[in-house]
Amino acid sequence: MDRPRLVAVIVTALAATAASLLLPSALAAAADAVIGGHSGWRPVLWLLLVGGVEIGADVVGGILIARLTSSASAWLRRRVADRLFALGTRSPFAEGDAISRLTGDCVGAGGIVPIVVQLGSATVISTGAVVLLALLDWRLALVFLGSIPFALLLARTHLRNTADDVLAYQRVSGELAARLLDAVAGLRTIAASGTADREAERVLRPLPRLTLAGRGMWRTQARMVWRAALLLPAVELVALTAAGFGVLDGRLTIGDVLAALGYVALGMGLVTQIPLLTTLSRARSCAQRLAEVLDADAPDRGRLGLLPGHGTLELRRVTVGTALTDIDLVLPAGTFTAVVGRSGSGKSTLVGVLGGLRVPNAGEALLDGRGLHRLRPEELRAVIGYGFERPALLGTTVADAVGYGSWAGDTAVRGACRTAQIHDVVARLPHGYQTPLAETPLSGGEAQRLGLARAIVHNPRVLLLDDATASLDTVTEAAVEHAISAVLPGRTRVVVTHRTTTASRADAVVWLDNGRVRAVAPHARLWRLPDYRAVFTEESEEPA
Known part of the structure; x- marks a missing residue:
């Protein structure tokens, strides 16, 4: 694993997280300065600096994540390939399935660390946003906390429902790859014997199971998307209403309302990151399939050294x-x-x-x-x-x-x-x-x-x-x-x-x-x- 690059990803994620949490307050200060007619440039410059740091950290983080994923995938490929070579002809994995694990599964599992870093960053941002919202107005924080159980239930249901479908999808994909490789290897024989239709039927026989798993996975994804799409604006509307009463009572300024909406959006960041849970579930399934290879016991060949004999x-x-x-x-x-x-x-x-x-x-x-x-x-x-x-x-x-x-x-x-x-x-x-x-x-x-x-x-x-x-x-x-x-x-x-x-x-x-x-x-x-x-x-x- 590329540890220096992993450290760089974590550092950029922390920078982006800090900038995200500072941005609503910076926006509030700039807005109040402009609305109040103050001529100082300091709030505006601060806003530009924080926004620039967030954008820069996101861009650099994206590049580093792509490189970390590729290096992790290559590292996994080397380990899995070494194990398959060690198993040799005694490997329990069909050739097509082994290729599927070396290609798709290594790429999928190689993205686990970046996904975890992104989810961890979203968790920190959401937690920090709730704390800052409470410091701004505890009433707004209570209103926001009322939505947390619904968000947690949505995430838990999505992850539970999609895990089995993702694993089934990966397994059937490997089976299809194995059958297809067998068919390609015998292409001339199939053509000569006139059995192309029968062979196509054999190769595609697992397709209904693949379709069933894929539909289940995307059905779960669709339910999550529309529920999240309803939850986020609903929470923002309730928070905006509560903030409006705060303005009427004189507790909050216009800038504070903007900051509150920013904190609510950041606090709901975990909900917007729920699609990552599907990717994480797929990566976990890939890792599980790779673990099956890495955990397979290679034959104990002993240490024979120079073999005596003449070839009987x-x-x-x-x-x-x-x-x-x-x-x-x-x-x-x-x-x-x-x-x-x-x-x-x-x-x-x-x-x-x-x-x-x-x-x-x-x-x-x-x-x-x-x-x-x-x-x-x-x-x-x-x-x-x-x-x-x-x-x-x-x-x-x-x-x-x-x-x-x-x-x-x-x-x-x-x-x-x-x-x-x-x-x-x-x-x-x-x-x-x-x-x-x-x-x-x-x-x-x-x-x-x-x-x-x-x-x-x-x-x-x-x-x-x-x-x-x-x-x-x-x-x-x-x-x-x-x-x-x-x-x-x-x-x-x-x-x-x-x-x-x-x-x-x-x-x-x-x-x-x-x-x-x-x-x-x-x-x-x-x-x-x-x-x-x-x-x-x-x-x-x-x-x-």
Whole structure:
């Protein structure tokens, strides 16, 4: 939190508060001086000075509040992002909901302190105005105090009625964001399958609940606005009437009447600030949603230090939803294993479990005898490299994308690109490895090879490739595999593939069928089985 800026906001709020309380008396003195025909400029100059201080403090305070809100939002984003990264793949928050919390909720919660400062300032002004009104004429103060119970009841009712609606609105907004993100990620699949209408219905299904919460929130707001709009002029009218009797009795001057009206308006400041209670309620709801993230317990990963072993992977009775069921599997260190099966058989899920990206609902995944769930993200990154069918390339330049998440220098990056058979393509770019990613047109196969280079540059103990060479022709794929074997000898490799040529080069093939391991054996032995051959006849040998 930006403490100096917070102190500055409080100081300017105090200056504005003091000026607001002094302004009615300054106006009264100036008015009486003018009406009385006095030629002194001192009351007028005092009025101008107090008014200038109030305006200046309000302007500076507005700027400081905006900056404080932005810095607080950024601070919250860092904390929430750190917690989400610590939760990793074990996060209970859907991607869209997490994004909603990182964006809207951080902004909303970041405004809590300025809102509290403004409400505190309004409270001080209202209290001070009542005291000054009593000093001016205790009868006017009694008249004003008669309106306080109505104002408190109005504020209490508004805050109570709007809190639940605001929280419901925030939660449903997060749910909508999560559904929309899922739909955007599968946009091409939705378009190809002709299910756009059905998917739109699924995404918008929470909309009635959002509408209900929004209507409830704004209905409460509307009731508050018209009640406050009636209460303020009613109190002013009663106070003006009482002040008129004071003028007739000779207790008050015309300037005193102006001051009394000013104090009444300031005293009712809390009523005019009631809309801030809606903002405060929304900010509290945002803070509550952020607290859910910050209070989520990250897995206790222990302190393992340098991990011993050579890369033996083991699954013990692993079950993941409906994707995998009761999987027992041992992949010895240094072996090359191909994972095959029909679409939907659980291949990607299996690789995700082997790499610690998916947490089993039951059973355990082990690396060299140690549970993967105990490893920190940096430990997983040090021992396991991943290659994906559609890699997300992150960073400013091509070199950044390949070295992302590692301390690799230029030499290591170029070596990894040569192994992945992508160096020549990068070298022909306008600025070579320093070409911005945004200006780098890449085909599917080229993007895959950059993702593969990113996995290689970590020098991992285990290399997991989830269809990471599917867009390469068979000749290039074979060259990449040969280069990996030469550069990373003795590494454990697991490759999801649809090609017989790749499966034939593997030491063993894990054949998945409906989420279960149907067989583990060399490709040549399994090829004798018609059902195994049928797995490959359904897939194209060459990329589209």
